[in-house]
Amino acid sequence: MFDLTGMTALVTGASGGIGSAIAEALAGQGARLAVSGSNVAKLEAYRDTLGGDHVALPCDLSDAASVDALVPAAVAALGKIDILVNNAGVTRDNLILRMKDDEWDQVIRVNLEAAFRLMRAAAKPMMKARFGRIISITSVVGTTGNPGQANYAASKAGIVGMSKALGQELASRNITVNCVAPGFIRSAMTEVLPDAQKDALNARIPMGAMGEGGDIGAAVAYLASREAGYVTGQTLHVNGGMAMI
Amino acid sequence: MSETADRVKKIVVEHLGVEAEKVTEDASFIDDLGADSLDIVELVMAFEEEFEVEIPDDAAEKITTVKDAITFIDEHKG
Numbered sequence: 001m002f003d004l005t006g007m008t009a010l011v012t013g014a015s016g017g018i019g020s021a022i023a024e025a026l027a028g029q030g031a032r033l034a035v036s037g038s039n040v041a042k043l044e045a046y047r048d049t050l051g052g053d054h055v056a057l058p059c060d061l062s063d064a065a066s067v068d069a070l071v072p073a074a075v076a077a078l079g080k081i082d083i084l085v086n087n088a089g090v091t092r093d094n095l096i097l098r099m100k101d102d103e104w105d106q107v108i109r110v111n112l113e114a115a116f117r118l119m120r121a122a123a124k125p126m127m128k129a130r131f132g133r134i135i136s137i138t139s140v141v142g143t144t145g146n147p148g149q150a151n152y153a154a155s156k157a158g159i160v161g162m163s164k165a166l167g168q169e170l171a172s173r174n175i176t177v178n179c180v181a182p183g184f185i186r187s188a189m190t191e192v193l194p195d196a197q198k199d200a201l202n203a204r205i206p207m208g209a210m211g212e213g214g215d216i217g218a219a220v221a222y223l224a225s226r227e228a229g230y231v232t233g234q235t236l237h238v239n240g241g242m243a244m245i
Numbered sequence: 246m247s248e249t250a251d252r253v254k255k256i257v258v259e260h261l262g263v264e265a266e267k268v269t270e271d272a273s274f275i276d277d278l279g280a281d282s283l284d285i286v287e288l289v290m291a292f293e294e295e296f297e298v299e300i301p302d303d304a305a306e307k308i309t310t311v312k313d314a315i316t317f318i319d320e321h322k323g
Contacts, residue, residue, distance in 0.1 A: 127287060169283065 002225040005030030008078040009224065010071065012036045012061065012118070013088030015046040017187035018137065021213025022085055025221040027052060031083065034074040038088075061088050061114040062106065071121035080129060083224045084122040086115040086136040086159070093148045104151045111155035112162075119166055123175070132175035133224045136163055137216065140183045140239050156181075160235055167233035176232040180219045183239025184210040207240030249296070249322070250315050256291050257311060260284065270312040288314075296322045 009026050013019040014035035023035055023046075033054040037043035040058045047056040055077045060066045075081050089111045092103035115136055126132025141149055142156025160179055167177035184190065184201055190210060193201075202209055219238050222228055237245055254268045263278050274280040274288065289305045292298070292314060298321045300308070308314050 124290065127283075128290075172281075172283065 001227055002029055002221055004083075004221070004224060007031045007082040007224070008033070008074075008080055009083035009085060010034045010036065010057075010074040010078075010081055010118075010122070011085040011087055012059070012070075012114075015039065015042045016088070017189075018182065018185055018213050018216050019087045020046060021217040022087055022137075022220045023050060023054075023217075025214065025217025026083065026085075026224060027054065029221050029225070031224070032078060034077055036070060036074075036088070061110045064113075064117065067114045067117045068121060071118060071125075075125055081122055081125055082129070082131060083133045083135070084118060085220060085224075086118055086134075088114070089137070089139075089152075089155070091149065091152050093152065095148055096150045099150065107151040107155050108158075111152070112158045115159050116162060119162070119177075123166070123170060126175045127170065127173045130174050132170070132173070133228075134163070134166065134175065134177040135220050135223050136179045137220075138179045138181045138235060140181050140237065140243050142181065143235070143237075143245055144243050163235075164233045171232055174229070176223070176229060178223045178228075178231060178233070179235040180216055180223065181235050181237045181239070182211065182216050183237070183242045185216060186210045186212055205240040205242045209240065211238060211240055247315070247319070249319050250311075252295060253292065253311060253315050253318065256295060257288065260288055260291060268311055270310070270315065272311050273309055274311070275309065292318060298322050 004026060009031045011023050011033060014023045015037040023033055027033055027050055034057050035047055036057045036059045038060050043056045043058055047054055057073050059070045090107055092107050094103055119134055136159045138156040138159050141153045142160055145153050163177045163179050215238050219236050257268050258265050261278050261280055272278055274285055289300050293300055296318050298318060308317060
């Protein structure tokens with residue numbers, strides 16, 4: 001089950017913590033990947049560690065022209081696009097009274113607008129192929145909110161609504177559109193937290209620990225598979241039970 | 246019947262899965278041939294590819310019948 005052999009996927013933010021786990025899960029199931037990221041050296045080094053004949057496609061997601069060129073570049077490199085994973089995201093946390101216009105703009109542009117542009121571009125070849133899997137990585141925060149993250153929460157909730165609209169538009173063409181919403185996932189960022197803070201976080205999670213990138217990768221691999229063809233417009237929450245929605 | 250008309254009708258038959266006899270020049274894609282808005286987008290994409298023309302969104306909105314498509318293509322193909 002969940003075999004992705006013969007399928008191709010574009011994954012944004014692929015050299016990051018969760019992104020690399022997603023890329024490894026998809027490649028592990030047999031998909032051929034175009035991995036994207038903004039740091040060219042890091043991205044190419046990551047592509048080399050993946051092995052196989054995956055390709056690296058650098059892209060600045062805050063630049064509209066760069067984003068619009070990404071799906072055509074992936075189709076040119078891979079021959080087709082079966083799976084799009086919108087994973088890349090940024091945070092610019094601030095209390096709303098202190099939030100600058102550019103902190104709002106940057107988060108909406110990279111997290112929400114880039115996802116829109118990539119979905120729009122991918123819909124065309126997927127419609128023609130009568131097959132597609134669009135998966136966006138959102139966040140538990142998009143559903144529950146979080147102080148200091150008005151911009152980030154809005155961008156993630158925006159992707160959920162957009163995915164539901166697109167799921168309805170494209171269902172008749174055998175294209176599914178879903179989200180995976182991580183809770184707290186262990187990363188370089190969480191590892192440097194003081195133990196007391198880690199304990200406080202873990203106390204909020206019924207499973208008693210943060211998740212691993214692989215937990216998100218497995219959820220994405222499932223939604224990308226042929227077997228998940230009847231699942232669309234959904235958000236799969238992977239959060240150790242910290243929010244049950 | 247013009248060559249353009251033949252090719253347009255062939256695309257319509259293939260994309261909408263309708264019988265060729267139903268695809269008259271006066272036929273409306275939505276009212277007579279059962280197309281939905283997504284089908285129209287796909288038809289326009291197929292016309293663009295087949296005839297190597299660009300059909301801008303405002304022109305595409307006015308293409309509601311088979312004849313509209315043939316006329317636009319005849320006027321714009323290279």
